[in-house]
Amino acid sequence: MRITDDILYVGVNDHNIDLFEGQYIVPNGMAYNSYVINDEKIAVMDTVDAAFGDEWLKNIADVLNGATPDYLIIQHMEPDHSANIQKFLEVYPNIKVVGNAKTFTMIGNFFRDLKLADENKLEVKNKDTLTLGKHELTFVFAPMVHWPEVMVTYDSKDKVLFSADGFGKFGALDAEEDWDCEARRYYVGIVGKYGAQVQNLLKVAATLDIQTICPLHGPVLTENLEHYIGQYNTWSSYGTESEGVMIAYTSVYGNTKKAVELLAEKLKEKGCPKVVVTDLAREDMAEAVEDAFRYGKIVLASTTYNGDVFPLMKTFIEHLTERNYQNKTIGLIENGSWASMAGKVMRGMFEKSKNITWLETSVKIMSSMDEQNKADIEKMAEELM
Numbered sequence: 001m002r003i004t005d006d007i008l009y010v011g012v013n014d015h016n017i018d019l020f021e022g023q024y025i026v027p028n029g030m031a032y033n034s035y036v037i038n039d040e041k042i043a044v045m046d047t048v049d050a051a052f053g054d055e056w057l058k059n060i061a062d063v064l065n066g067a068t069p070d071y072l073i074i075q076h077m078e079p080d081h082s083a084n085i086q087k088f089l090e091v092y093p094n095i096k097v098v099g100n101a102k103t104f105t106m107i108g109n110f111f112r113d114l115k116l117a118d119e120n121k122l123e124v125k126n127k128d129t130l131t132l133g134k135h136e137l138t139f140v141f142a143p144m145v146h147w148p149e150v151m152v153t154y155d156s157k158d159k160v161l162f163s164a165d166g167f168g169k170f171g172a173l174d175a176e177e178d179w180d181c182e183a184r185r186y187y188v189g190i191v192g193k194y195g196a197q198v199q200n201l202l203k204v205a206a207t208l209d210i211q212t213i214c215p216l217h218g219p220v221l222t223e224n225l226e227h228y229i230g231q232y233n234t235w236s237s238y239g240t241e242s243e244g245v246m247i248a249y250t251s252v253y254g255n256t257k258k259a260v261e262l263l264a265e266k267l268k269e270k271g272c273p274k275v276v277v278t279d280l281a282r283e284d285m286a287e288a289v290e291d292a293f294r295y296g297k298i299v300l301a302s303t304t305y306n307g308d309v310f311p312l313m314k315t316f317i318e319h320l321t322e323r324n325y326q327n328k329t330i331g332l333i334e335n336g337s338w339a340s341m342a343g344k345v346m347r348g349m350f351e352k353s354k355n356i357t358w359l360e361t362s363v364k365i366m367s368s369m370d371e372q373n374k375a376d377i378e379k380m381a382e383e384l385m
């Protein structure tokens, strides 16, 4: 695949993957992207997952027609991108691996048998440039987006931003699917905690003339870049992407679920633009977490369980607070049969979260809804509109 006259795609699709990063289901697989910049000097941008080393090397050889690369640029050290440095050196022993000080420390720690000679290393500092001929590359450090050694690379000739894991998504490149949905699940799940760092990077990106974004996962972005950058701006500022309400619940015997259904019905009656109801025991957790970040208003409804909140709700809230959940309006529905604790625990879990607005109305059910609960649900729906 040709991206510009001189930039070629040499990545791979993975349809064998079980879980991405040990926890995310990827029904449409995963792509590990890699690119060749073909100039007087030839640079390869990142490697791919260990399982695809041979396929990747073949892709490179196919586009190089016998030429030899000069540089292997390592933007990010997660092994799905860095696993084949050794393999690459075995085929091209005279190349220089380009990275920063943190990259080289991580190479040593991840790959104990890989002894990089000084002549195989080119250490760069933030904003350093590397000229390949017509192409001048600028390395922009992006610490904690989402690892400390991450750097992105800007090619001023073709106006391409190689964005490391930024602008990536789940799904192999041969899968036809909506970008926003799987890019949001990827972003919130994997980078969500580091909104402030992404905002810093977006500020630098705004100073560059970018016509193409080449991420390490997901499709190369060539059109409508304002949309993708706009989405990243919303996500990283913990803004509201879509109007509506998300209701996440757990229920053992179905009484909390009934209250949730009533609330959803009331909201729809009142014309709420979107009501998303999520059963935390049955939905993909990453999908639920993604929705909680997407909407500005959420309602958490949970049973009390052994003097605590139901475990799946606890896990869900931990997923939110761990990712710096903020700027949201939250309502609570709790249920207990003798000493309800769920509401108190749920609220307490957001103690350190910034800019949370609590609905005035909360709903406290004793086993099953009574008339007061129904009236409160009506009031809660009113408040959410």
Ligand SMILES: Cc1cc2nc3c(=O)[nH]c(=O)nc-3n(C[C@H](O)[C@H](O)[C@H](O)COP(=O)(O)O)c2cc1C
Pocket (backbone or CB within 6 Å): 250, 251, 252, 253, 254, 255, 256, 257, 303, 304, 305, 306, 307, 308, 335, 336, 337, 338, 339, 340, 341, 366, 367, 368
């Ligand atoms: C294992 C277990 C532990 C529970 N612990 C408590 C508790 O500590 N306090 C309480 O008030 N209710 C407790 N309950 C009862 C439920 O919270 C209560 O029956 C609630 O109404 C269930 O709502 P649901 O119909 O939506 O499942 C417990 C239930 C189960 C199954």
